[in-house]
Each structure stands twice: as C-alpha cells, then as structure tokens.
Amino acid sequence: MNPDRPWLQSYPQGVPAEIDPDEYRSIPAVFASSVKRYGERPAYRNLGKTMTYAEVDELSRQFAAYLLGELGLKKGDRVAIMMPNCLQYPIATFGVLRAGLTVVNVNPLYTARELKHQLVDAGAAAIVVVDNFGHTVQEVLAETPLKQVITTGLGDMLGFPKGPIVNFVLKYVKKMVPEYDIPGAVRFKDALAAGKRHPLPQVDIDPGDIAFLQYTGGTTGVAKGAMLTHRNLVANMQQASAWLGANKLERGKEVIITALPLYHIFALTANGLVFMELGGLNHLITNPRDMPNFVKELKTSGFTAITGVNTLFNGLLNTPGFDEVDFSKLKITLGGGMAVQRAVAERWKKVTGVTLVEAYGLTETSPAVCINPLDLKEFNGSIGLPIPSTDVCIKDDDGKEVPQGEVGELCVKGPQVMKGYWQRPEETAKVIDADGWLHTGDMARIDEKGFVYIVDRKKDMILVSGFNVYPNEIEDVVAAMPGVLEVAAVGVPDERSGEAVKLFVVKKDPSLTAEQIKAYCREALTGYKQPRHIEFRTELPKSNVGKILRKELRDPAPATQAAAH
Secondary structure (H helix, E strand, C coil), rough: CCCCCHHHHHHHCCCCCCCCCCCCHHHHHHHHHHHHCCCCCCCECCCCEEEHHHHHHHHHHHHHHHHHHHCCCCCEEEEEECCCCHHHHHHHHHHHHHCCCCCEEECCCCCCCHHHHHHHHHHHEEEEEEEEHHHHHHCCCCCHCCCCEEEECCCCCCCHHHHHHHHHHHHHHHCCCCCCCCCCEHHHHHHHHHHHHHCCCCCCCCCCEEEEEEECCCCCCCCCEEEEHHHHHHHHHHHHHHHCCCCCCCCCCCCCCCCCCCCCHHHHHHHHHHHHHHCEEEECCCCCCHHHHHHHHHHHHHCCEEEEEEEHHHHHCCCHHHHHCCCCCCCEEEEEECCCCCHHHEEEHHHHHCCCCEECHHHHHCCCECCCCCCCCCCCCCCCEECCCCCCEEEECCCCEECCCEEEEEEEEECCCCCEEEEHHHHHHHCCCCCCEEEECCCEECCCCCEEEEECCCCCCHHHHHHECCCHHHHHHCHHHHHHHHEEEEEECCCCEEEEEEEEEECCCCCCCCCHHHHHHHHCCHHHEEEEEECCCCCCCCCCCCCCHHHHCCCCCCHHHHHHH
16 A cells, blocks of 8 residues: 555556646647547537537637637637536637637626626636626726627527527527627627637647646735646546546546536636547536426436535525436446535435445635545545645644644645645645645545545635635625625535525624624625624624634534524
8 A cells, every 4th residue: 555645555546647738748749639439429418409519610710710810819818608507618719829829708697796896806817708697797898808708698609599599588588688788799609700700720739738727816816827728627536537537437428517607717628628638419408597497408318427515405405306317327426526425425325326426626626626436335524535637745833744633724735736726836835835736725534445525614714605715805895895894705505505604793883783784784795695694783703913813703602593583
C-alpha cells in the first residue's frame, strides 16, 4: 500500500492512478476528436430538438468566425454567456473557446448589481444573453466595458414552427420576457449567418490559456474569477472519464440528464464536457424547477446517467409520476454541489435501484476532486476517493499535516487546480500555499482506506442548493437599509436547500418589519441569497474587538436558544 496515497488500494478495478493531462492541448482539440468519432450522433437535446456533433461543430465554427472576423476580438478577450440550459449554450461556448477567447459564465438570475460587478471585473468585451434577461443587461450596459451584446430567444434554435411558438408563449402568454431595448444588439442567428461569411483562422491555443473565468464568492463576499485553463479542464475531463469509463459506460451511447445549469462548474464539466468527450447525448433541461414537466421529459429520454444536487433529487422523489419513470437503463446517479442527505440517497436507491454516488469538487478545481466508486452498494456518507493524478492531505492551522483519521483542512494538488484568481494575486496566495496545495476551507478527515469525509466548513460560508452564499455580501446589502442598526447572516439547516440564509437584525427604526427586509433583499440579491428567516434581537454577540460572533448565532447556548423561539 502507498502510505502517501492510501486511496489507491480502494480504487475500482480498471481505474488508473494517473491520467495524461497533456493528451489534448485544449478543449477544442477534445471537441474536434469527438466530432470526428461521433459526428452523426446526437450531442445535445433541448425542448424536443436534437443537434448532432457535426451540427454543433458547424454552428460553433460560425460563431467563432463571427467573434474574430466580424467583432475583431483578439485572443484572450473575454465573452460573457448569460443563459439557462438551451442549445445556444454549447454553440456559444465551443465557439468562444475555438476562437481562442475566454468564456465568462454568468448566472442569468443575477441582479443588475451582481451582473455589473462580474462584467467589469472580467473586462468582458461581449455578452450573449437570452431575451428573458436582456433587461438586466440594458440596466448596466453603460457602466460596463461591453462592446457588443448578442441576444437570443429560448426558441431560436428549435426550428419552425416550434421555435417561434416557444418564443411567443414565453413573451406573451407566460410574460417571462420583460421589455428591453439595446441599440446595436445583434441576434444570435444573425451572428451565425455573419460568421458563415468569414473563414475561421487557425488559432493556436496553449494548454495554459484561460478557457473559463468561473466566478465564485470569496470569504470577502466579492465574487472572484477562478482562472481555469484548457489544461485544467482537459485534465478534469480525463480524470472523470477514467473513473466513469472503468464502470461500463459505453462511448457514443450514453444519455445524460443535464438539469443543473451549465453555467455552474459541476454541470459544465461533469455533463457538458465529460459526456462530450464520451460521445454521449446531453439532454438539456431548461427549467428543472418545473418538476412535473421535468418528470415528463425523463419518461421519454431513455437516460443512462443523471447528475444533480440533493435538492434536485429530493424534488424529483416528491413529484407525482417520478416512480413511474423507466430506470432500466440508468447506470449512474452522481450527486455533488452540496452534501447529499442520507435519507434522500436511501430513498433514491429504493425508487430507482441505483445508488446515489456522492462526489466533491470546487470551482477552483475544475471541479472534481473526489468521487465514490460507482459500484458502491449503498450510500456511505463519504465524498469518496481522490480521482487519478490528484493528491489530498489534511492540514492543521499551522499548515502541518495531521495524523490519519484526524480532522483538519482539506488541501488538494493536481492538474485540475486553477491558475489562480483573476487579477487578485493576494487572494490567490491566501488559498494556494508555497508548496502548491490549494486550501479548500473545508474541514475533513481521511480514513485508513483513503475515503474522505467532510466534517464541516472552516469558513462561515452558507451553501444553498449547491451555490455559495457569503454572509458578508448579504450583511453589506442589509446593513445599507435605513432602519437597520446591525445585521448578521448565518446558514441554518433547511430540508429543501440543505441550508438557508437566516438574518439576525437589530433595529434602528422600531417599526421595521421582516417583510420590508425581505422585499429589500429581493431587489438586491438573487434568489438563493435571499434570507428565508429573520429574527430581531436587541443586540448581537460580539468579541472583545467588536466582531460579531456568527458562531454563537449558529450554535446558541441553551439559555439563549430558549429566548430565540
């Protein structure tokens, strides 16, 4: 047994200890290889329309040619993509990457304030946005470096008559497309048509070039862009493929349900990239919150794999008709983004016959670090084993490794670890130490077989449905409210989303109500960051230097707890 890598003894048969992160120079090189092998096979399906690898190849070529030939963007320029799961997403993403540019993924539900910060910080030159969110872009356009806005309707790639019908219903029946007016904006389909007129020059992409600026909150509450290079993502694809490939996944034959948004690193890599490399079909779910329709799609999809967060699996299990879905082809269910609850995992196994396998990753690691063996007989509460070519260790506060079995901070090394945070060397230095270990901020332990268990989070971060929420950001927003004297935000357990935001508020204005605070937060914060619980206090617990002690609010002593109810 390797004492430094005890997990290797527990590796499933056929999984190698190392992968070759340099087998491909870039993501477009992997994509080109898949197009060659699987050209006529279905690649992405959405709202009843399927696109083959060859079609995505041609359309993304057109988009790349438009960005370079028509817009004159230069290698390394940043292009923001702001859309839910739809066919335009892979076309735009592969187009940006093939042009040697960098993708900046934007959560379409961002408020104007959040969007502006990200576009300015990234220095984005262009944005592709779905009509539903055009009004948010319009609001901040003048204060950003954007040179070009490219707009598209959710139905635009669905063909006739379906496309126009979908767009009409969204706008006029469901009223989901607020009016907006952006002079000079170009329609996505017109951009593709313009790209047809330009050749795509040979762009030399270096493995160290930044493929994605993937934004993640910081402990300071300011979203930072993790610089994920082509080599980072190619390595993570290879690592995941090695893990999955040893488990009977057949190249060119798998169908994966992509319900988590592709703008989130988990679905981006695990679904969008890994299954592209495997020649699989990504079945894109645009609105997984509409559970009845989601279940309807599952019934006709013939899916063999699904990824999700605990809340998604829980939602499906509680939707009528889910138990009537045909699970006979299902081979893999992968849970990540937040802790999978044992009760949900056990119920999933009972209904589907397939074990819900937990994995662990971070935006900063492209994301996969650990995955459980896929032939796991039942849920084990661990985040699994470090994947090939990955080292992990547990360190104490002084940066020393702790003995096996003891709890400390989980640290990671491997080809999937980011280059650093975009234009924030001091923030990078805080998380990547001199020896190249990335400090995750998660408290964990490793058992004698090499399985890793997350015990708690080191920082005060709140995890809502797999999204990071930083108390400082929430507190900054609420503290700016007239009528609020002091505020503290903590995470409290929530059955639906794992954790929810709870505010403790000391009033300045005695007439201030919880509803007013919630309304104020709805204006400034995207859905998952909004407080679900608000409690008023006459004072907040503080340290001797006046720092609010969130820990005491999270774990109040029994005496104060009684007062809280």
